[in-house]
Every structure is written in structure tokens, then in C-alpha cells.
Amino acid sequence: MLRDIIKKEILDNITSPKFVFTFLLCTILILLSIYTGVTNYRAEKKEYTAALALNKKNLESQPNYQSLAGIGVKVSKPPQVLGTVVTGIEEAVGRVAPVNIAADPNLIESKYSSNPVFAVFGSLDLMFIVKIVLSLFAILFTYDAIVGEKEKGTLKLALSNDVPRDRLILGKAIGGYISLLLPLLIPLVLGLLILVITPDISLGGQDWARLLLIFLMFFLYLSVFFSLGLFVSARTSRSSTSFLVLLFVWVVFVMVIPKVAVIAAGQIRPIPSVHEITAKKDAFLQQIQSGAQKGVLDWIKKNAPDAQKDPKAYQGKFQQFIQDYQQDLTSKIDENNAALERDYQQMKRAQQNLAVNLSRISPASALTFGSMTLARTGVDDFDRFLASVRAYKPIYTKWVNSKLGQSINFQTGETAQIKLDDMPQHVYEPQWLSRSLARTIPDFALLAVMIIVFFVGAYVSFLRYDVR
């Protein structure tokens, strides 16, 4: 009997115009999103390679270490291959972090800042389509699952037989879910094929595992709205009411809660603005710079007699002084900046965590944060990248300072040619799958809990449903 109910449900759905409409729209949107993702990724990869080469060329072309210390190096964030399905914040946040002895590294040159028109429309990635469009389809498939049958009179007719209600709702749920997945699976498989056959896109074992987990999250997210649809359908006596209620809940879940959570977190845990932090850093830098000149002059005055006695020894002593003094000053700047940054990041993280946790009441937020973490395109990934750049900065400044001191010839006034062979390189280790998975467990758990709650609600409601 269960098989008959499932079969009927699938047949009823796939012969309906909504199925054809859903299938067509899913195919167009999913393939378009993956095509867009692939095109963007290839462009970003090209840009990244070009940026690395340009940076190297730029460094090599510097006449001396002084100018090298001035311009510094530019560390670029490599594009993530899974950004093809979950763009995350990749386009909104900068992809390059300049590292020099003075300023504290920060991410600049985002896609949106270089071309603001992209920000107007946002990105059309697969996650966006699942979050907005497919969740609406899940509602479209379920809003009249129970109440619609009541209106048609078929529920009375079915239950006039010895059909247990639990079997009927189970059959309807399974059949309905299969019907919803059908128009989704075919374009998804086609999309995966595009990913596989596109040159420049290579998915490693970990990427495949991540991709499968992202897809699992998509299905769980759709299941939340599917079971919610069943629940509301089993609690209402008119399909128009059911649709309106579901639309309202959808807007609250997808649009309102994520935005309100961020605003609420900002109110509950306020943090200073980036400008305030930058102003504090700049003030300290100014203070150090004004003291630096005086320090050098004092040293020269103090050691002037030595310059007459033994100029060669004096030059060596001066080089050592400059190197130590420069290192001391940059260490002070770094320490101050690091302390300010540490406090700021701590406050920011607390605010972010609060916003994330508050917004997790919404399945849309759980999907957003979870899939971005799995695709390595979320806030975490950028924080990790920036942290790695900040950890690299003292290593770089130490190297460049040592070169600065050694490169000045006080007798001839010449400076040494730069050599980059021993320049320390920035290393960025992307987050491991196990760590990403651990971070997404709350999101998976929340989605699973919502599915269970809504389905049990639908089940219990249907057992007591007034079929008249």
C-alpha cells in the first residue's frame, strides 16, 4: 500500500505543470550558476597567477632595499575551486594583502570594489539558488499536500478505505520528496559533469568530499522546507491559507532572521569601527616615526668622533645600529598593531559568533554558514588567510630590515642590488576537512532537528486532521 501511495504521489506531481516548470527553471538556473561559477573561477585563477608574477616582477625591479621596504610585497589569496558552487564572501572581501614594514596588513582589492556593479546584483551561485529558489519550490510542492487533497475530496475517499493515516502521510512525504528531488538531481549531475570536464578545474579527493557534504546540506535544507510545508498543510483547512502562512515563514526564515541577527548582535556587542582602530594605529606610527629621526641623529652625534678615527668600523657599527633600531621600531609598531588588532578581532569574533548563533534559528543561515565553511569561501577562511598574512609580516619585516642595514655603503653612498632568493615566502595552509566538518556539525544538527520537528509536527497533525 505504501508503495502505491508513493507511486501515486510521484505520478501526480510529475504530471503536473508545476513539475515541468520546476524542472525547466532548475535546469536553467543550476547550469547557469555552475557555468558562471566555472567562468569566474577560471578568471580568478588567471588573475591570481598574473598577480603572483606581477608581484615578483615588481619586487625584482626595485632599485634597492629601501624602496623594497617601502612598497612591500603583495600576498594574494588563492581562489577556491568550490567557489564555483558557493561563492561565499570571496567577491565582497579583498583578495590581496599588502605587507610592508609600516602598515598593518589588510585585505584590499575585492571584486566589488574594483567593479561595484557586481555588488548591485550579487552572485548567482548554486547556494543562492538552493537557498532562495529551490526552497520556494519545496513549498510549492507541499503547501497543498494535505489540505489540497481535502479540498479535492480525495482525502476522504482515500481514508474511506482501511488505509492507516500514518502510512498515508509517510507515502505522501516520500513520494513528494522524490518528486522534488527529480528536477533537481538531473541538472545537478549535469552541473557536476561541467565541473569535471572543464579544464583548469581540478577537484582533489578532499574537494569531492566537501562537495558531497555541501550537496548533503542542500538536500537537508530543502527537506526543512519540505517538512515545514507538510506541517503547515496538515494544520490548515484551505490551501490558500497554507500557502500564505508558508510564504510568511519563508520570508522570516530567509530574509528577516539573518538580517535581524546581525543588527541585534551589533546592538548587544558593539565594537569600535575599523576607522577608529586605523586611527589608533596611525597615531602610534606617527609617534614612532617622529622619534625615529631624533634617535638616528642622537646616535650620529654621539658616535661622530668614531667616524673620524675609523670610518670602516664606524660604517659597520652604523649599519648594525640602523638594523637594530629599525627592527626595534617595527617590532614596537607590530606589537602595538597586534595588540590593537587582537582586541579588535576578539570583539569582532564575539560579535560575529553572536550574530551567527542568533541567525541559526533560520535554516537559511545554517545553510549559508555551513556551505561556506565547507567550500572554504566563508568568513573563517578569510580570517585564517589574514591571520597567516599577519603572522608573515614580522618575518618579512625582519628580513627586509636586516637587508636594509647591510645594504647602505656610507662611504660611497651606494646601495646594494636586491636579491630575493632568501626572501621568506608567505605560506597559507587551507583549512582541513576534519576542521571544516567540526565547524559545520552545529549547522547539520540544526537542519536535522528542524526536519524532525516539522515532520513529527506534520505526522501528529495529520493523525488528528479533520478530513471533512
Next chain:
Amino acid sequence: MLETINLTKRYEDGELALDGLTFKVEPGEIFCMFGANGAGKTTTINLFLNFIPPTSGTALIEGIDVAKEPLKAKRHVSFVSENVTLYGNFSAIQNLDYFSKLAGKRNLTKKDYAAVLERVGLQKEAFDRRVKNFSKGMRQKLGIAIAVVKDAANVLLDEPTSGLDPQSGREFLEILVQMRDTGKSVFMSTHDIFRAKLIADRIGFMRKGRLVMLKTAKELANEDLTDLYIQYMEEQPGQAVPPAAASA
């Protein structure tokens, strides 16, 4: 056999929909129940199908208490409702196939379905057409075909002739007579006095949840049913038919 004993239903809002209803529909009998809207006819059917629980009293199908063993009782009853639109995207055969399987008839072929549809008077060219393009009469015939296929010993019909054209109405009555002739107990709630008079073995009138009149076809042979209907539907201190008489 269909039977109610002191069946009473009071809804949550306090409305008394059925008030100690007692009657019996014997095998091979067509029992037509009249009554104004809200008299309790549909409530009686809903209680037979366990769609609502009784406040007190018992509804029995083949001697099985519906409230206690609903699934077992429902095996012995077919139901034809007033406004069933069925699955619009399915053909007549597909609808029939689904409901037959729910009724436990698993071994029927397309030929069997076609025979039943032909029997209820549906045109052959409509068998494979989508039901959403059917007229009300055609859908009603399909509803009857679903009841025929189940082949239960008892049939409940909730105002089944409303909206049927004269030809369809006549064909429908023929099917009910065939059902009676094969020993089925048929309970029909209706407003259709003329059609009911043609086939009913007994006729009951309900008012405010009570059975206020019960007569056999013979007793009604020389009576004007319209006058009787109006007379019994008018507000008057109705006296319920004694249980013994109702069960006779």
C-alpha cells in the same frame, strides 16, 4: 449491514449534530435519508467512516463498531461523495487503479477497469483522458466506479446525484439498483426526492440530528413526497422515530 444505535454527536462548539440516531440498513436495501442542510445526514456518514468520533452511541458496519475497529469496519464499506474532483492529472483508469489498490484490489487489469467504467456509463474515449477535463457528471460516474470496484457489502453515498443531468441520473440509479440486487446495503443522503422515490426501499427524514420520520416505499407509494419533505422540514416539535421502528 449498516446500523446506528443511539448515535450522538456534539461538536466542540456545542452544536448537537446528531441526537440519539438509531436506524439499520439491511442487506439488499436502499435507504434514502432526507433532511435540510445541517440536519445531520453528512455527520452520520462521517461517523460511519470514523472521520469524527461519536459523543455517544455506536455506528456499526457489518456488526463492527467503527469507533473501536475503524480499519476493519472500513473494509466493508464503499463511499461516494458529493463533490469529489479526484486527481486531475490522472486519467479515469489511473484514478480507478489507485483507489482500487487502496481498497485492497490488487489484481485488477486495465480491462477490468474499462468494464466498470463502461458499466457506470462513462464514454470509452474518456477512459484515458485527464480527469481535470471531465464534467461534474463524468467525475461522479468515476466516483461511483471507484465504489463499484471496491465491491464492499455496504455503500454510503453523500448527495451523489447533485449536479447530474437526467441521463446520468438515470444511469446512476440503475447502478444503485444493481448494487441492491446483489445484496448490498445502500445508505444515501440526498435532497433528490424524485430519484429517491424511484429506488428507495425506505426513506427517513432528519431534522436537527433526529430521525423524525421513517417510511417504507410502500407506505409512500401514494404520498406526495414534496409535501412530506416540506412538512417534515418545517420547524415543529419533532418527535424522534422510536428505535424499534427505525430498525425494522
